[in-house]
Amino acid sequence: MRVDVDANGISSHRRRTFGVLLGVVTMLTALCAGATTATAAQPAPAGGGPNVVTVRMVDFRLEQPDWLPPGRYTFRAINAGGAPHALEINGPGVENARTPVVQAGGAADLTVTLGPGVYDFWCPVGDHRQMGMQLYVKVG
Known part of the structure; x- marks a missing residue:
């Protein structure tokens, strides 16, 4: 050979x-x-309910998809950090939609309908946004 x-x-x-x-x-x-x-974005349950998207709030960033198709969403904001956090969303047709403040290890849901456009997601607690807990999400 x-x-x-x-x-x-x-x-x-x-x-x-x-x-x-x-x-x-x-x-x-x-x-x-x-x-x-x-x-990242789960299919809608039978009956036309909202899609569920997990948002991990970590000291000091948001972990979630930065693109979604238009639709109705429940954002499950999970505090995976040590400091208190919240989630706020602004964009076309959505103004100041916000979860309550979530303590470490906790979670809160926020349901909104997103049309085509760019949405601003951030943590409104203290100066967390300036520390990096902000993300633009494109829809459409």
């Missing part, structure tokens, strides 16, 4: 095997990333 070896002593068979493995790992990574993104 003949084995081709390059200048570094690596066989062509080994090089092909490595290439195939690298391709498989890349494909699996892409699929996992797509699955994570797809579960």
Whole structure:
């Protein structure tokens, strides 16, 4: 059996095997990333109820999708940080929609209808917005 070896002593068979493995790992990574993104906004329950989107409020950032299709949403604001937080939303047709202040480990829901446009999501507690707890979400 003949084995081709390059200048570094690596066989062509080994090089092909490595290439195939690298391709498989890349494909699996892409699929996992797509699955994570797809579960951010859950489908509406039967009966036309709102979509549920989890918003993790962490010291000091918001973790949630930055794009959503138009529709009715319940934003489940979960305080995953140590400080008290809240969620406020402003945008086309939505003004000052806000959860109560949520203590560490707690959660609150906020239901709004979002049409096409850009919405401003932020934490209105203290100077949390200026510290980075703010996110623009594109709808449409």
